[in-house]
Amino acid sequence: MDEKDLGSDLAKVLIPEDRLQAKVRELAAQIDADYAGKDLLLVGVLKGAAMVMADLARALHSPARMDWMAVSSYGSGTKSSGVVRILKDLDTDISGRNVLIVEDIIDSGLTLSWLASNLRSRGPASLEICALLRKPEAVRTEIDCRYLGFDIPNEFVVGYGLDYDEKYRNLPFVGTLAPHVYGGTAG
Ligand code: 5GP
Ligand code: MG
Ligand code: MG
Numbered sequence: 425m426d427e428k429d430l431g432s433d434l435a436k437v438l439i440p441e442d443r444l445q446a447k448v449r450e451l452a453a454q455i456d457a458d459y460a461g462k463d464l465l466l467v468g469v470l471k472g473a474a475m476v477m478a479d480l481a482r483a484l485h486s487p488a489r490m491d492w493m494a495v496s497s498y499g500s501g502t503k504s505s506g507v508v509r510i511l512k513d514l515d516t517d518i519s520g521r522n523v524l525i526v527e528d529i530i531d532s533g534l535t536l537s538w539l540a541s542n543l544r545s546r547g548p549a550s551l552e553i554c555a556l557l558r559k560p561e562a563v564r565t566e567i568d569c570r571y572l573g574f575d576i577p578n579e580f581v582v583g584y585g586l587d588y589d590e591k592y593r594n595l596p597f598v599g600t601l602a603p604h605v606y607g608g609t610a611g
Contacts, residue, residue, distance in 0.1 A: 433605050439574060439598040444556075444584055447573045448476060451554060452483035454571060455524065459486060465521045467514065469539065470494040471593065472528030475585035476556045476573075480526060491516045497535050506534035508542075519547040524571075528585050529557040533565030540567070557581065557598070580606070 455464070466488050468477035481490055494512035523543060530536055536553065544551050554571035560578050562569075576598075582588050583595030588606060 432602055433592075435600045435602045437597050437599045438576060438579075438581055439584075441596040444573075444597065445479065448479045448556075449483045451571045451573065452480055452485075455480075455554070456485050459488075459522060459524075462522050464488040465516060465518060465523050466490045466526055467518075467523055467543070468492045468526045469528070470512065472585045472587070473526045473556075474593070476528060476554075477526045480554070489516065493539070495535060495539060506532075506538060508535055508538040510542075517546075518543060520549050522550045523548040523552070525551070525553045527553065527555040529559065529581070530555045530562040530565075530567060530569065531559045533562045533567045537565055537567055556584070557586075 464484075464486060466477060466481055468474065468490065470492050471494070477490070477492075481488060491514045492512065493510065493514055495508050496511055497506070497508055525536070525539065525543065527536055536555070540551060540553065552570040553567065555569050556573040558569065558572055558575050560575075579600050580588070581598050581600055582592035583598045585593050586598065587593045588601055592601075
């Protein structure tokens, strides 16, 4: 799929496919070095992290385990409230394991900070965070993101796992939508 297939839905490509892939390989090399000789469990947060998880896992040289969680934030509107519900829990007991959470994007950071403390309470040997994207508002949270792909402007982005109304996840790049797609108001 490329830009042409989106017609007028797409406003612009923010991060093209080759930059995403290069960054994911860079992060994988850091993770390989940091976890050399250790068991690593990747925890992907559904559904947004599906693409970065799949590419990151394949770029690793070490045989990492993979598991998935799905969470949803309570709250009305588009802002997460920080009150989180687990829709799908891990299959794995993470006590004593080296856990790396793989996320698509940190916006307010509320979801991820809830998730990190939830997983920390299960007694992992270590817990770190890898996020592909981070928005400016995230600086207000205490989240320690060890592996970060890109800091991006405060715009609503889609593609490479990220959706609008469950669409556009399968774009191989990250882009912004034309205002007419989401009703003409920013957010
Ligand atoms: P937070 O709790 O950090 O505010 O919310 C993070 C979640 O909101 C992300 O995991 C993602 O699902 C969603 N989100 C935040 N910003 C964007 C964005 O620009 N585009 C899309 N598609 N989802 C976003
Ligand atoms: Mg997410
Ligand atoms: Mg979404």
